[in-house]
Amino acid sequence: MSGNELRWPAEWEKQDAVWISWPHRGDLWQGGLDALHGDYAQLAALIAPEAQVRINAAAPLHAGIAAQLQAKGLNASQYALYNHATDDVWCRDHGGIIVHRADGGRQVADWTFNAWGGKFAPWDKDNAIPAQMARALNLPYLSSEVILEGGGIEGNGEGLILSTEAVLLNPNRNPHCSKSEIEAAMHQLLGCKQVFWLGQGIEGDDTDGHIDDMIRFVNASSLVSIIEPDSKSPHYRALAENNERLQDLRRPCGSKVEIIPLPMPRPLIAEDWRLEQLPASYANFLICNNRVIVPIFAQKREDDIALGILREAFGRRYEVIGMDARRLVIEGGAIHCITQQEPSA
Numbered sequence: 001m002s003g004n005e006l007r008w009p010a011e012w013e014k015q016d017a018v019w020i021s022w023p024h025r026g027d028l029w030q031g032g033l034d035a036l037h038g039d040y041a042q043l044a045a046l047i048a049p050e051a052q053v054r055i056n057a058a059a060p061l062h063a064g065i066a067a068q069l070q071a072k073g074l075n076a077s078q079y080a081l082y083n084h085a086t087d088d089v090w091c092r093d094h095g096g097i098i099v100h101r102a103d104g105g106r107q108v109a110d111w112t113f114n115a116w117g118g119k120f121a122p123w124d125k126d127n128a129i130p131a132q133m134a135r136a137l138n139l140p141y142l143s144s145e146v147i148l149e150g151g152g153i154e155g156n157g158e159g160l161i162l163s164t165e166a167v168l169l170n171p172n173r174n175p176h177c178s179k180s181e182i183e184a185a186m187h188q189l190l191g192c193k194q195v196f197w198l199g200q201g202i203e204g205d206d207t208d209g210h211i212d213d214m215i216r217f218v219n220a221s222s223l224v225s226i227i228e229p230d231s232k233s234p235h236y237r238a239l240a241e242n243n244e245r246l247q248d249l250r251r252p253c254g255s256k257v258e259i260i261p262l263p264m265p266r267p268l269i270a271e272d273w274r275l276e277q278l279p280a281s282y283a284n285f286l287i288c289n290n291r292v293i294v295p296i297f298a299q300k301r302e303d304d305i306a307l308g309i310l311r312e313a314f315g316r317r318y319e320v321i322g323m324d325a326r327r328l329v330i331e332g333g334a335i336h337c338i339t340q341q342e343p344s345a
Contacts, residue, residue: 152168202281
C-alpha cells in the first residue's frame with residue numbers, strides 16, 4: 001500500500017473489539033425481548049475472553065445492560081457502553097466498517113443505510129452509527145451515498161470482495177448506480193481490488209440476499225458455501241446457481257479458492273409471523289480472534305455436522321463454539337448479523 005490506500009482486514013485478523021447494538025424494541029421478537037437480552041448477554045460472554053464488547057445503546061439503557069453483563073461474569077474492563085441510540089439491532093449492517101490505512105492508522109467506512117431497501121422505518125438513528133463509532137474511537141471516516149450493508153459483502157483481506165446482485169444492484173438500494181460505480185465505491189472506501197458477484201440469496205431473508213448467510217471465507221484461500229441438495233427446497237435454485245458461479249472464483253493473485261460445502265439446517269418455520277420460513281444458516285458465524293461463534297438451531301444431528309465441518313475448515317488454532325440462534329432468526333438474522341468486528345491497528 002502507498003499513500004492513503006486502504007485495506008479491509010479479513011475477519012480472522014487480530015481484533016480489539018466487537019460492536020453490538022443492544023435490543024430495546026418490544027414490538028419485535030414476537031414479544032420475547034427479555035429472553036433476547038439473555039441471548040445478547042450470553043453472546044457478550046462468549047466474545048469477552050477474546051475482545052472487548054462495545055455496545056451502541058441510548059444512555060437510559062446502560063445501567064440495565066451493565067447489570068445483565070455482570071450477571072454473566074463480565075467485568076467492567078471487558079465491555080464499554082456508548083450513548084449511541086439505535087433503531088434496531090443489526091450492527092453488521094448499520095455499523096461502520098473499519099479499514100486499515102497505509103500510514104498504519106485506521107479509518108471508518110460510513111455507507112448509507114436505508115433498512116434493506118426502505119423495508120423497516122425508521123432508520124435514521126442506525127444510519128448515524130458509523131460516524132458515532134468513528135468519533136468514539138477518534139478515527140477519521142469516509143462517507144458514501146452508496147447504500148451498502150456490512151452483511152452484503154464478504155472479503156478475504158487481499159482485496160477480494162464477494163457480494164450479490166440481488167442486494168447491491170437492487171433498485172431499492174442504488175437505482176442510479178451501475179455495477180461499475182458500486183465497485184468503484186468499494187474500492188474507494190474499502191480498498192477492494194476485485195468484486196465477484198453472486199446472484200440471489202436464501203428464502204426468508206429480509207435483506208434480499210446477504211452473502212453472510214451463504215458464503216464465508218475461513219482463510220484467504222478457502223471458503224465455506226451453503227448447499228441444499230433437496231430440489232424441492234425454496235433455497236435450492238439460488239444456492240445451486242451461486243455454487244456454480246463459485247467455480248470461476250479466483251484470488252487477486254490468480255489462484256483458485258477452495259470451496260467447502262456446508263449444509264443447511266432443517267427448515268425453521270414460524271407460525272403467524274411475517275416470515276414463514278426463517279433464514280437459518282450455519283454460515284452466519286462470527287470469527288473473533290481465536291474463537292468462532294456459530295449459530296445453531298437445536299437440531300442435534302445437523303448442528304453437529306455443521307460444527308464438525310467448520311472445526312475442520314478453521315483448524316486447531318480456533319475454538320469453534322455453537323450458540324442457539326433460534327430467537328435471533330425470528331427477525332431474520334443471526335450472530336454475524338448482530339456483530340461488527342473492530343480490527344486492531
